Structures are given as C-alpha cells and as structure tokens.
Amino acid sequence: MPLETQLIEPSVALLVGLTSAVASLAIVLTGRWHGKHTHDCAEGVQKFHTHPTPRIGGLALMTALCMAWWLMRDRHVELLGSMVIASLPAFLAGFLEDLTKKVGVRERLLATMLSGVAAWYLTGYSLTRIDVPGVDLLLAFSLVSVAFTAFAVGGVANAVNIIDGFNGLSGGVLLICFAVLSSIAWSAGDVHLSKLSLLFMLSVGGFMLLNFPFGKLFMGDGGAYLMGFLLGWTAVMLPARNPDVSPWAPVAVCAYPLIETIFSMLRRLWNREHPGLPDTEHLHSLVKTRLVRRYFAHLAPSLRNALVSPFCWALAVLFALPATLLYRDTAALMLAVAAMFVGYAALHAALLRMPAGEPGSAS
Template sequence: MFEKLPLKLQYMLPSNFSIAEILRYDAVIALLASFVTCLLLVCTKKWHGAFSMDSSTGVQKVHTSPTPRIGGIAIAIGVFAGFAASSHGIAAAEKRAILSAILLAGMPAFIFGLLEDVTKKVSVRIRLLATMASGVLGWGITGISLTHVDFWGVDWLLSYTIISVIFTAFAVGGVANAINIIDGFNGLTGGTALIMLAAFGIIARQVGDIPLAFTCLIIAGAVAGFFFVNWPTGKIFLGDGGAYFLGFTLAWISVLLPERNASISPWTSLLVCSYPITEVAFSIFRRKFLRDGQQATQPDAVHLHTLANKRWAKRIFPNASKTARNGLTSPFLWCYALLPCISAIYFRHSTSGTLLALVACVVLYLLMYRKLAFFRWFPQRKP
C-alpha cells in the first residue's frame, strides 16, 4: 500500500510496515493498565486528594479546580504492565532488557518527582540531581553512555568513560527537566511525548532496531492511556513524578538510538527532543538576562505554550470556557513539535541535515515567541 506514496514519504516510513505492528498485545496492555489506573486515581481522589491534589492557584496554574497530579503512577504502571505482558521468548529478550533498565534506572527520577507532588518540599536542585542519578544508573545497568556527538574534540573526550558518563547524566537530566517545563496544559506533554516516541520508533524500525522500536511502542501505549484521561478536560495531571519519569525515558531512548545504531547521527536524537529543550534553554536565558532580578529556576507564566493560550486559543475560540481553551491550546504546540520530529526521521543519517533542521526549528521557535510576546515576527529597526 505504501508504493503509491511519494518517494520522500516512502523514505520516511519503515519498509514492510504493517499496521498490525502498532496493535501489539503488550502495547495494548500498557495502554489499558495506564488508562484504568488513571480512572481509579480520579475516582478515588477524595481519599488521597489531601496530598495528591494540584491547587488551582499559582503563577503557572491555568486549571479551574484542584486536580490529582499523580498521573505518573499510571504511566509507570503501564510501562511495567507492558513489560510483564511481553513475550518471554529469546526474540523478545533484548526488548525486555531495555524496558527493565528503563524501569529500574528511572526510579530515582520518578520517586523524587512523586515526593514533590505529594509534599511540595523537594527542591529543583534535588530533582535535577535525581534525574542525573537515573542517567548514571542507566549506564551502571547497561554499560551504555554517550560516546560520540560527531565532533572530533568532543568525541575524543567522550572516549574516556568518566567523562562520557557525566556527559550522559547531564544530558538525561536536561531532557527530563525540559519535559517537566512544558507540562503546562492538558495534553501538551502527553501529546508531545507521543509524537517524539513515534519519531524514535519509526527511526529505530527503519534501521532494523526492532527491540528499541517495540520499546517505544510499549511506552507510547502507557502514555496514551494517561493522555485519554488528561486531554482535553484534564481529569488528572502528569505531575513531577510522571514528567521526570517520562523525561528520563525519552532521554534514555535518545541515548540508546545512536549508540545502538552507528548509522544514526546523535544529533537526530537532539532534534527529536528539540522543542522541550529549546523551551527550557530559552526560559533560563529569558529569566536570567531579560528579566531583572528573577532566578533561572523561578516559575513564570510567559512560556511559549502560555502565550499560545493567551493569544491563539483565546482569539480562535473566544466563546470556549477556560477549561476548553486549556485543552485547545495543546494542538498548536503539537504542530510545532511535529516539525523537528519529521525532520529527524528524514535526516536521520545526516549530521549536517539534522543540524540545519535544528537551527531552523530553533529560529522558528524564537520567531513564534516574538510574535506572541511582542505582536511582531521580527525586531523593529531603531530610527
């Protein structure tokens, strides 16, 4: 059926692809386990709400009523259920090894994030260190760390194990925190994560890394189970535990893809993750240098997604309720997240191609931000 598609689109899709591949038993189990867990958490919120609810007051709050913010529990259970339901045959052993490493290594990020969800007393620094610890633990379990970025001097440094592990820990911590920072509207993080997992899965499938491709599928199933309860009405939130665990998972797949497949440029993984990374990098720059007296880690309400809600969703859907506009904001950002992911699939073997696409996506982000914040695409010339 794919022979009738344009050649460029055929190049982006896995060869011999069958729709049955995405309806695998273990992925469906992961979805159902996550979905049912979310429903149970929502239905029992009167019992655990005293410590699990996210208040509707605060500088970054856009929801209208207290909501459970422990959806990360559902995603973790979904991934575990998918792992448990996977075949125990020799052919599936590698996939199970990847999933078990993700579940074990992701625990520091998940636990410290969940502690913040229920206590509101875990500092940003501690949570960052926890996500970095997950990266180190991932290396300890698998022996895998980033060993090349296609720059000679840096690659030489990464040939030393200690430097490679430290670099990997910082990269994992950065992506995990980037996922957390875009967790602002119903469906935004879940939808973006599904797009990123689809890109990683397609690339892995295209280069023949079936274990990693099916790993992405199982994790996507767990995320989808949460997504169906979170979007569009926001019955449950991801929370820090879910954001950090999901962020670690995406970061670790970013590490595995080029390390397991030499033909894939390591910049491909960065391109797939570029939307949340650009968001966190620009937020730090904006707070540090453009807003006097504000700490880089201090929350504010001028992220790209917040501005999209105020400028685009409010204008296009003027009669929608605040809750409806909350959910209707996310599709604008999903469209942007698709651009680097599609580019990564197309340029997966090319360092120069992925770098050019990365620059283009960052420039587009900055232009959109300027348009939303200052109502113009480009700076005005000084007279």
C-alpha cells in the first residue's frame, strides 16, 4: 500500500499500545517502593477515590510516545519527534508537581506555554488565522501569532488537567478528541496528522486499561499536561497544514474541556476566589454528587466513581461530532460552539439546583 494512503502498521500499533499498558502495570506493581512520593492521597474536597493511588501515569504515556518515536521508520518520524521534545517542559512541570506537590498553577501554565513556543520553533506551525476580522490582521505578525498559539495550547493543556477528576474521564475525552481530529485530518487528505492522532490514541488506550474503571493508576498532572499539550498542538496543526479546514473545527472538537475551563475561570472571578483553589462545582463533580450518588448508590464506590465518566464522554462526543461534518464551515462552527456554551450552562445550572446525594462512608 502506498505510504500516502496507509495509516499505522499493525505491529507498530500493537507495540505502542502494549508499551503503554505494560508501563502502566509496572507502575502499579512497584507502588510499594515509590508510593511515598507518587501516591495520591484520598483526602481533599476534590478527592472522590478511597485508596492511595499512583498518580504518575504520565510516565507510562511518555514511555509509549518514545516507543512510537523509535518505531517510526517513515517521513512522519521528524514531526512526532519534534512534538515529543517540545512536550518536555509541560510534562516535566506536571510530573514534578505529581512528585512534590510544590509546582504552582502559574508555573505549570507557563511551562505548557513554553512547550507551545518550542513546538513552533521545531515545526514552524502557529495560528495565523481564526477567521475573525481584525484578529487575523494581528495574527499576521509572527510575534503575535506565536504568543497567541502558546496561550491557546497552554489553555487546552490546562483544560485537560481540570477534567482529570474521575477514573477514565480525561483519558476517554482525549480518545474522543484525537479520534475526531484524526477523522477530520483524514477527510482533509492529511494522512500524516491522522496517523499521529492515532498514535496518541494508542498511547492513551494502553494507560486506560489500568485507569478505567477501577482507577489503579491516575494520569496525574504530568500525563494531563503532556497529552493536553499534544492535543492542543494537533489542534493547531490541523488548520495550519490544511487551509480548507476552519480554525474553529478543533475548537469544536475540544469544546467540552475548553468550556469547562472557561466556566471555572468565570465562576472563580465572580466569587472572587483564587484560581488555584479546589473547585467542587465542575460539571463532573456535579454529575457525581447530583446524579451518581442519588441514583446509583447501590454500586460499589469504585464503580460509582467510574460511572461519572460515561456521562461526560457522551457530552464530549455530542460537542465534537458537529466538527466532523462542518469542519470547512466557520460560520456554522461558530454557531455550534455558541450553542455548546448555552447547553453547558443550562446543564450545569440544572445539576446545581438538584439536591446532592448522600456521600456515604466511601464514595
């Protein structure tokens, strides 16, 4: 099969997914030796798990990505390598937070933005248009374009970290977003980017075997910022490499985590709260306290935790699907994103009005 029309060789796909799964399992099995530094405690207003759990799943994800880089033998390897290298500031900042709990929100955000700048330097891509009059004129200046791109990528990475609250939640959303980006890239004729998106999916998929449904391993900040950065940079490259793809298509694809983040920021500004403080009013938190605790109290605590994720996955799919059909139509995508904001706000308000279920002794 010609290189331009093939995706991933089965042997490569198997090895990347297997590397992620085996590395994840190794972290879990060796927890007795590193748990003092890597286990997530079960206390805190945002904690819904009941046992100390390793939160360094990002290490398994990075291992799988390096395996993918090593296995690639075609012209795609250079771009993958550039993305892995550029991801290091974001990954290391998150990983250090997982180990020390001493890396602040601002420092982690700056690290993800630094990864964005590094990715621009290594790949040459940046956001030069968002199809908004006036703004596109500013983005014609390289400095503005790079700064805007770095901020946008940092925002996506932070958004993935924010939704990393329940077993399988962020991993499932990443799988959905990468799948849709891969589909759009394929439709646009960009087999290269479609292939990279599938490799990222395989890396996440192996980790998910240990993360969902029983939560034996958490993605942690390192994993969330790593995969969030890769998601953000894939979203940047999609319209940059394919002029017929609207820059609003990746916005729609990533709408669920992005809208969650924007609403969280607005809520904290309204309540005059520090952005680094824990937040119990994320949509996934409300799904747990208003729906799962009330209607699924008969299930084991670990299953109640995991049950939050399918609700949010469904929302992520609902938000991302329009982009697969409308990826060339900026006006329609803008309307779709606006409708998503309204729908999210209505759902959040409805959940907030519902009485909270009893937490019980172990939920």
